[in-house]
Amino acid sequence: xxxxxxxxxxxxxxxxxxxxxxxxxxxxxxxxxxxxxxxxxxxxxxxxxxxxxxxxxxxxxxxxxxxxxxxxxxxxxxxxxxxxxxxxxxxxxxxxxxxxxxx
Amino acid sequence: xxxxxxxxxxxxxxxxxxxxxxxxxxxxxxxxxxxxxxxxxxxxxxxxxxxxxxxxxxxxxxxxxxxxxxxxxxxxxxxxxxxxxxxxxxxxxxxxxxxxxxxxxxxxxxxxxxxxxxxxxxxxxxxxxxxxxxxxxxxxxxxxxxxxxxxxxxxxxxxxxxxxxxxxxxxxxxxxxxxxxxxxxxxxxxxxxxxxxxxxxxxxxxxxxxxxxxxxxxxxxxxxxxxxxxxxxxxxxxxxxxxxxxxxxxxxxxxxxxxxxxxxxxxxx
Numbered sequence: 001x002x003x004x005x006x007x008x009x010x011x012x013x014x015x016x017x018x019x020x021x022x023x024x025x026x027x028x029x030x031x032x033x034x035x036x037x038x039x040x041x042x043x044x045x046x047x048x049x050x051x052x053x054x055x056x057x058x059x060x061x062x063x064x065x066x067x068x069x070x071x072x073x074x075x076x077x078x079x080x081x082x083x084x085x086x087x088x089x090x091x092x093x094x095x096x097x098x099x100x101x102x103x
Numbered sequence: 104x105x106x107x108x109x110x111x112x113x114x115x116x117x118x119x120x121x122x123x124x125x126x127x128x129x130x131x132x133x134x135x136x137x138x139x140x141x142x143x144x145x146x147x148x149x150x151x152x153x154x155x156x157x158x159x160x161x162x163x164x165x166x167x168x169x170x171x172x173x174x175x176x177x178x179x180x181x182x183x184x185x186x187x188x189x190x191x192x193x194x195x196x197x198x199x200x201x202x203x204x205x206x207x208x209x210x211x212x213x214x215x216x217x218x219x220x221x222x223x224x225x226x227x228x229x230x231x232x233x234x235x236x237x238x239x240x241x242x243x244x245x246x247x248x249x250x251x252x253x254x255x256x257x258x259x260x261x262x263x264x265x266x267x268x269x270x271x272x273x274x275x276x277x278x279x280x281x282x283x284x285x286x287x288x289x290x291x292x293x294x295x296x297x298x299x300x301x302x303x304x305x306x307x308x309x310x311x312x313x314x315x316x317x318x319x320x321x322x323x324x325x326x327x328x329x330x331x332x333x334x335x336x337x338x339x340x341x342x343x344x345x346x347x348x349x350x351x352x353x354x355x356x357x358x359x360x361x362x363x364x365x366x367x368x369x370x371x372x
């Protein structure tokens with residue numbers, strides 16, 4: 001089971017600024033281990049963010065994204081107390097969803 | 104570095120910076136800018152969160168959490184604990200730094216054997232260890248507080264003197280001492296500034312920035328790891344995890360940082 005994300009969601013002017021840290025290895029599939037064997041690719045493929053159940057961001061990621069990725073974005077129409085939910089799915093089918101409240 | 108090389112480097116770095124600001128930035132300022140840009144999303148926070156969960160989790164043969172662990176400011180007090188470490192502890196009759204104290208608590212409270220508690224000192228890709236996370240959590244609770252390490256107990260004073268001796272001890276195939284790199288102003292490895300740890304200001308700045316998330320390694324690195332890797336870089340014999348030698352050297356460096364404001368877990372290249 002993957003570790004929880006760290007999500008912050010704050011009002012910046014009339015927009016909600018969301019900052020997400022995800023715990024993930026993000027292996028490219030290009031690296032080799034000490035024995036010379038290829039380390040299999042293992043990375044987050046899909047990220048979606050929902051605001052009160054409505055999708056505000058949907059992204060397809062690849063192996064070029066860094067380990068323990070940091071994602072920051074803003075969306076309109078939110079207000080303090082709203083729920084922001086982030087979900088990622090990796091290429092092994094592992095999934096993680098976490099939620100934050102807009103402050 | 105020759106003046107010509109330095110000039111070329113300055114030109115090289117100035118080009119992208121000039122577009123943003125009128126003043127060309129020095130290499131050091133460029134690195135500071137890079138760190139500032141990264142600091143907002145410091146993945147060390149992931150370790151801090153995981154560490155807090157492990158701190159409260161019932162583990163080991165005694166099925167106990169670490170919540171009653173005395174880190175130097177009384178049982179269960181995490182806030183500010185890192186600013187007084189290393190410290191002499193009556194129950195173990197030893198001077199202990201954070202990592203060795205965590206080992207002691209795992210043994211005393213949770214019933215692990217010392218070997219079990221010390222087994223996985225450092226994480227690596229694909230291998231998450233409890234120690235890194237606990238270190239991140241405990242140190243994060245001292246952020247913004249002033250370092251205040253004492254050497255009033257004879258054993259604390261003894262550790263400080265031993266650490267000082269180690270700092271200046273030259274040896275190994277390179278005939279190196281810690282002081283060879285860290286006892287002179289303006290030393291660098293590539294673009295990394297090496298702090299002159301014999302000066303209070305540098306010592307404070309360096310010590311209060313560890314532990315840190317190393318971007319190049321994708322791991323959170325503790326102070327024990329920092330010393331372990333310094334020993335490796337000097338081609339010294341391996342510095343054993345939480346050994347009296349490692350604690351003594353930590354004591355010397357921690358005490359010299361007294362008065363500095365603790366600001367870690369930080370992020371480094």
